[in-house]
Amino acid sequence: MSDIQSPVGPQGTLAYRAAKIAVVVLTALIILALIGLVVGSVMKLSGRSAKLMGGGASQTLALPQGARILSSESQPGRLILHVRSPAGDEIDIINTDDGKLVGRVVAAPPAPPVRQ
Secondary structure, rough: OOOOOOOOOOOHOOOHHHHHHHHHHHHHHHHHHHHHHHHHHHHHHHHHHHOOOOOOOOOOOOOOOOEEEEEEEEEEOOEEEEEOOEEEEEEEEEEEOOEEEEEEEEEOOOOOOOOO
């Protein structure tokens, strides 16, 4: 017979084994990513459901005596109120997610007219 070896099947090559290992590793990474996606979604939904069911603390914003709301605006996640009271005008910025006062801009009351 001859010294020529018979060809090796494709399952015995190094490239085939490397490709098989790559497929197994990538499949494991995809499964871990899907598990992370499901866990993240459950955590996000469970956190938000506690707020919707009344689990979160709410605040009450009380206007000063004699004050009235002149105008209101809404921005994403914010409610902006223009309030006029005997002490002067103010702008209240309220977070719509939890009802907390984010900021307040207070203007000094108008000066009385000067008599000459």
